[in-house]
Amino acid sequence: MRIVTSLLSCLMALAGCNEKPSVTTIHHSSANGVDTLFSKTTLREGVATFECFASESGQCHYRVYAERCPAPAAGENPATCARTPLEDFSLAPGKTHEIRGLPQDFRECVSQDADKDAVCGA
Template sequence: MRIAVVASLCIVMLAACQQSSNTSVTRIRANGVDTLHSRTTVDNGVASFACIASSSGQCHYLVLDARCAKDKDCAYPPLHRLAVAVGKTEQMAGLPAGFQHCVSAVQKEQCHRE
């Protein structure tokens, strides 16, 4: 009986320690070459923007309010704009839950495709 109780407590403690994480990958290829390759991970409220490849040498990110959709103009201005060099990662804490983002090889004013 004691073993069952101890095992149950261990499982509950592990569940309480489980961290929340969300990763999105954007990859665009042309003629077999990456023109844009980015990985964004949100882990316990800290967003990491990793630029793996970009034809311009930088990945340009727009961080949007959660009420915005990436495929249309938004009435709310971007929360942040950042450019990350290929091979580098930038971290940002304190972003609102549910924030949206988009990335491109060139700087844009909106996320939707033109």
């Protein structure tokens, strides 16, 4: 049985059934059983794909940014992190958006509200 399983795994890999490693982030909120926001971001091989599935406002509003947080000195409170916006965009449910070349440690904020500064805490 191990031989059959190994052979099948090899055949599937040759046929392209072996996906590359990826990181997926899901944002989901609901009220009274209704989705108010449902979004997915996948980072695979340097390409970030943003997908909007549902938004109460009719749009998923995204802010993609880099964040730099200086190390606090001994005995001090952590300093405020500096955020550099990389891209702001909105998607209707069912739409996707790809961004290539983002820094590996990029951050994102997604909201049903257009006021990204209030939602992202900037």
